[in-house]
Amino acid sequence: MRFAPTYCLREGMINADNLYGESGELVLAKNTMLTMDYIKGIRNLNYHGIYIEDDILNDIPIVNTINERVRNKTVRSLKDIFISKENDSPVSKKKFNEIENQVETIVEEILENKNMMVNMVDLKVFDDYTYFHSVNVAVLSIVLGTALGLDKTELCNLGFGALLHDIGKVFITKEILNKEGPLTDEEFTQMKKHSSFGYEYLIKEYECSKSSQLGIRDHHEKFAGGGYPNNIKGDDISLYGRIISIADVYDALTSDRPYRKGLIPSEAIEYIMGSNCVLFDPDLVRVFITKIAPYPVGSCVKLSNGLIGIVTENFESYCLRPNVWVFRNGDVEVTPYEICLADHEVLNITVIGFA
Numbered sequence: 001m002r003f004a005p006t007y008c009l010r011e012g013m014i015n016a017d018n019l020y021g022e023s024g025e026l027v028l029a030k031n032t033m034l035t036m037d038y039i040k041g042i043r044n045l046n047y048h049g050i051y052i053e054d055d056i057l058n059d060i061p062i063v064n065t066i067n068e069r070v071r072n073k074t075v076r077s078l079k080d081i082f083i084s085k086e087n088d089s090p091v092s093k094k095k096f097n098e099i100e101n102q103v104e105t106i107v108e109e110i111l112e113n114k115n116m117m118v119n120m121v122d123l124k125v126f127d128d129y130t131y132f133h134s135v136n137v138a139v140l141s142i143v144l145g146t147a148l149g150l151d152k153t154e155l156c157n158l159g160f161g162a163l164l165h166d167i168g169k170v171f172i173t174k175e176i177l178n179k180e181g182p183l184t185d186e187e188f189t190q191m192k193k194h195s196s197f198g199y200e201y202l203i204k205e206y207e208c209s210k211s212s213q214l215g216i217r218d219h220h221e222k223f224a225g226g227g228y229p230n231n232i233k234g235d236d237i238s239l240y241g242r243i244i245s246i247a248d249v250y251d252a253l254t255s256d257r258p259y260r261k262g263l264i265p266s267e268a269i270e271y272i273m274g275s276n277c278v279l280f281d282p283d284l285v286r287v288f289i290t291k292i293a294p295y296p297v298g299s300c301v302k303l304s305n306g307l308i309g310i311v312t313e314n315f316e317s318y319c320l321r322p323n324v325w326v327f328r329n330g331d332v333e334v335t336p337y338e339i340c341l342a343d344h345e346v347l348n349i350t351v352i353g354f355a
Helices: 036-044 068-086 093-112 127-145 152-163 167-171 186-193 195-207 210-218 239-254 264-275 282-291
Strands: 002-005 026-027 048-052 300-303 306-317 318-329 332-340 351-354
Touching: 002 239, 002 300, 026 036, 068 093, 068 127, 068 167, 093 306, 127 152, 127 239, 127 351, 152 210, 152 239, 152 351, 195 210, 210 239, 239 264, 239 282, 264 282, 264 318, 300 318, 300 332, 306 332
Parallel strands: none
Antiparallel strands: 002 048, 300 306, 300 351, 306 318, 318 332
C-alpha cells in the first residue's frame, strides 16, 4: 500500500484502511473500491489523503499512532469544554474527567508502541483546527515524554496539560482569534494573555496536577528568554512547558491555515532544529527528532536526483533520510529497487518533497 494525497485519488483505487467520520462512525470500509462519490465524500471530510492498495509494494503495514475513534472521541470531549465555556456555561467536573480518561487511553496506546516513530499522516486528517491541533499536540507531547522515560502518571499529567494548552483562548475575542491578517500590537498583547488565562482558569475550575497547570502557563516561553507570560528561560521553564512548546509549534507549522499552506514535515523539522537553544530546549529537540517520521512509511516521495519512490522504513538517527523503494525516474517507470538514504554512499541525494 501507499499513502495517496486526496487530490491524487482516482476511481478504481482500493482503500487500504477503515476511514472514520468526525463522530467516530465508519464511513468507508477497508478494501472498498473508490468511486467518484466516495472520493467526493473523502474530500468533504477534509482528509488530506488515505492509504490505498498498490501493486508496487503491497506488504507495508499501516501503523497509526493512536486509534482514530480514540482521537475523535477526545476531540468531541474537548469541544464540549470549549463550547460550554464560550457560551458562559459552567463546565462540569464530569467533562474534565472525560478528558482525563481519554488522555489515559492515549497514553496506554502510545506505551504499547513506545519504540515507534510517529507517523504524521495519521495526525493530519481533519481541519477543525482548534480541537484536532490540541489532540495532535497532546499525542506529540506524550510521545516525547515517553522517549524521555516519564512514567504513566507523569505522561497522563503531561497529556492533560497539552490537550488543554489553549483553553485560555476562550477568553480572547473571536475578532482577534479569527483574524486572517497580522495582529496589531494591541491585539497581540491580548492574544499573549491566553496562556495565563488558561492557567488561572484551571486553578479555579478543576483540581489537576500543578505540573499540568505549569505546562499550560509556560508553553509560549522561549528557551533563551523573550517568551510570555513571564519571560523566563532555560530550566526555569517547566519541563511540560518546554515539551508542549515543541509539539505546539511543530503541529502548527504543518497545518493548513486560511492564510497559509502548512509546511511539509521535513521543513518543520528543519525549523525546530534551527531554533535549538533559542526557542526550544536542545536536549528535548534531539529526542523529538528521533521520534518523528517526516516522510511516513507508505508515502510517495521525490528525490533530488529525479527518482520517485515509496518510503518503506524510517530511522531514528536519520529522520530525514528514509529507506525508499524507487519505481520511477521522472515520468519513466524503472525496475523497482531500494535505496537507503542513510547510507554514506548516497548522502548527496535528499528527499525534496512528496510526489
